[in-house]
Amino acid sequence: MFLALDGVGDLQAQVLRALKQGIQDGRLAVGSRLPSTRELAARLGVSRNTVIAAYESLCAEQFAVAKSGSGTRVSASPPRQTAALPALPVEAQSRYAGRVRALPPIMLEKREEGLRWNLQYGEPMVDVALFTIWRRALIHAAQRTGAHGAPAQGLLELRAQIADHLGKYRGIRCTAADVVVVNGTQQAISLAARILVDEGEQVVLEEPHYQLATQAFTAHGAVVRHVPVDDDGIVVDALPTEAVKLAYVTPSHQFPSGRVMSLERRVAMLERAAAQGFWILEDDYDGEFKFDGRPPPALHSLDRHGRVLYIGTFTKTLLPSIRLGYMIAPEPVRRDLVRAKMLADMRCSAVEQAAVARLISSGAYVRHLKRATLELKKRRRALLAGLQAHCADWVQIDDSGGGMHLICWLPQLSEAQLAMLIELATARGLGLHEVVHHYTSKPRHPGLLMGFAALSVPQINAATAMLGECLADVVGGGAPKRQQA
Ligand SMILES: Cc1ncc(COP(=O)(O)O)c(C=O)c1O
Structure with missing residues (x-):
C-alpha cells in the first residue's frame, strides 16, 4: 500500500486525508487491516501519536473500525465520496446576497479567545444576582406556558x-x-x-x-x-x-x-x-x-x-x-x-417573553437596572482613573455620562503604532478594539472603543496598568519588548 502526504495543513489532517483517499479509491480494501500505527508512522516519517490521532478520526467518521486485539480495519461500508458540486454561478443568488457578500467584516462578532482582560464593547456585565432571578423566572414561565406559542x-x-x-x-x-x-x-x-x-x-x-x-x-x-x-x-x-x-x-x-x-x-x-x-x-x-x-x-x-x-x-x-x-x-x-x-x-419564544414579563412585574427588572447602573458607574470610574494613572501622557477620553463604553483617542500614535499596540496588548492578554470600524472615513486620530461592562474594578485596574505598559513600549520606548527580544 502506498500512501503519500499532500503537504497541506497539519500532519494529522494530511495522514487522515491520505487514508480516506486510499479507502475511497480501493487501495485499502473493505475489511482489510490497516498497518500498525508504529509501522505507518515509520513509513510516513511522522510521529506515532499523529497516526493514532488520524486513526481515531478515521473511526469517528466511520471509515474504519478499531477492535482490541485485531487492530484497525477498513469498515464494511465506508462513507461514499460525494462528487464535488459544480461551483454555483454568483448570478444565481439574489442582489441582496451580492450586497451582503460585499460588506466588510462585522466587528462586534470578533471574539478573541484566551485574553485575561478584554475591553470589548458588547460583552455583558455578569451579575450573579441577575442569573439567579432569571433562572427562577424561566422555571416559573416554563411551568406556566402551555404548548402554544405567543x-x-x-x-x-x-x-x-x-x-x-x-x-x-x-x-x-x-x-x-x-x-x-x-x-x-x-x-x-x-x-x-x-x-x-x-x-x-x-x-x-x-x-x-x-x-x-x-x-x-x-x-x-x-x-x-x-x-x-x-x-x-x-x-x-x-x-x-x-x-x-x-x-x-x-x-x-x-x-x-x-x-x-x-x-x-x-x-x-x-x-x-x-x-x-x-x-x-x-x-x-x-x-x-x-x-x-x-x-x-x-x-x-x-x-x-x-x-x-x-x-x-x-x-x-x-x-x-x-x-x-x-x-x-x-x-x-x-x-x-x-x-x-x-x-x-x-x-x-413564549417562555422567554413570560419570564421577562415576570421580571418586570415583580419589580426585579427595575432593581436590576439600578444595581447595574451603580456597578457600571463604578467600572467606568475605574477605567477613567486607570487611564489617568497609567496612560495620561497618551490618551484623550471621549467620555459620556452613561452606557457601557467610551472612546479613548491616541493622538500621538500613528496607525502602524496602533496596530502594534493592539498586537502587543493581545500577546499580553489585553483585548483592545479599534473604533475606526464605526467610521466611514478615518477619524482624526487613531482610537479605541472601550467596553467596560464585562470587567470588574480590579480587572479594569490591571487592564489599564497593562495598557500603560504597552503604550510605553510602543510609543515611549520605541519597538515593543517582544520584538526587541
Ligand atoms: C447602537 C446599538 N444598538 C443596539 C444594540 C443591541 O442590539 P441587539 O438588541 O440586536 O442585541 C447594540 C449592541 O451592541 C448597539 O451598539
Whole structure:
C-alpha cells in the first residue's frame, strides 16, 4: 500500500486525508487491516501519536473500525465520496446576497479567545444576582406556558409590562397594543427597513455610526448617507434636503461617540422629519444606564406627528443571550411590522417573553437596572482613573455620562503604532478594539472603543496598568519588548 502526504495543513489532517483517499479509491480494501500505527508512522516519517490521532478520526467518521486485539480495519461500508458540486454561478443568488457578500467584516462578532482582560464593547456585565432571578423566572414561565406559542406581536402580558415601564422610565405614553416584541434591535432594524424603505431609497445614519445598522440598511439596498454628529447629536442642518425615507438615530447615547442629543436638536429633528416626511428610527439601546441623574426622555416622547418608531432591547439591559427587544410603532406601520415579523420567524419564544414579563412585574427588572447602573458607574470610574494613572501622557477620553463604553483617542500614535499596540496588548492578554470600524472615513486620530461592562474594578485596574505598559513600549520606548527580544 502506498500512501503519500499532500503537504497541506497539519500532519494529522494530511495522514487522515491520505487514508480516506486510499479507502475511497480501493487501495485499502473493505475489511482489510490497516498497518500498525508504529509501522505507518515509520513509513510516513511522522510521529506515532499523529497516526493514532488520524486513526481515531478515521473511526469517528466511520471509515474504519478499531477492535482490541485485531487492530484497525477498513469498515464494511465506508462513507461514499460525494462528487464535488459544480461551483454555483454568483448570478444565481439574489442582489441582496451580492450586497451582503460585499460588506466588510462585522466587528462586534470578533471574539478573541484566551485574553485575561478584554475591553470589548458588547460583552455583558455578569451579575450573579441577575442569573439567579432569571433562572427562577424561566422555571416559573416554563411551568406556566402551555404548548402554544405567543402571538406574532408578542405575549400580551409582556407588551403590557413594557408599555407600563416605558411610561414610567422613558416618558413614552403607549399601551400594550402599540408594542411589537422582536428578537432584539437588529430584527427591529431589519423589519423597519422592509416595511418603510425600498431599494434605492435614501436612509440617513449618524457619523460615527453603529456598524450593524449601516450594514442592515446597505444590505437592504438603501442608499445610506452618513450625517455628522457634534456635541449636541446629529447635525440636523446637515441632513439632505430631499428624498430622505428614514433616519436611524441613537439620541440617548449616540453610538459610539456617547453624545446625548440636546433638546433643541430633538425638536429640530422632529420638525424636519414632519416637514420632509421621513421616518425616524430611534435606537434606545442603553438609554436606561445614565450615571448622573435621570436618563433623558426618549425622542419618541416628544413626537407629535407619529414619525418616530422606537426600539428598546433587553439584550443590553438584561443579557445578550436573551434575544428580546421591542418596537413602538404607529398604526398602520405596526400592523405591517407584525406581518413581516410573522413571515420572518413567526414569533419570539413564549417562555422567554413570560419570564421577562415576570421580571418586570415583580419589580426585579427595575432593581436590576439600578444595581447595574451603580456597578457600571463604578467600572467606568475605574477605567477613567486607570487611564489617568497609567496612560495620561497618551490618551484623550471621549467620555459620556452613561452606557457601557467610551472612546479613548491616541493622538500621538500613528496607525502602524496602533496596530502594534493592539498586537502587543493581545500577546499580553489585553483585548483592545479599534473604533475606526464605526467610521466611514478615518477619524482624526487613531482610537479605541472601550467596553467596560464585562470587567470588574480590579480587572479594569490591571487592564489599564497593562495598557500603560504597552503604550510605553510602543510609543515611549520605541519597538515593543517582544520584538526587541
Ligand atoms: C447602537 C446599538 N444598538 C443596539 C444594540 C443591541 O442590539 P441587539 O438588541 O440586536 O442585541 C447594540 C449592541 O451592541 C448597539 O451598539
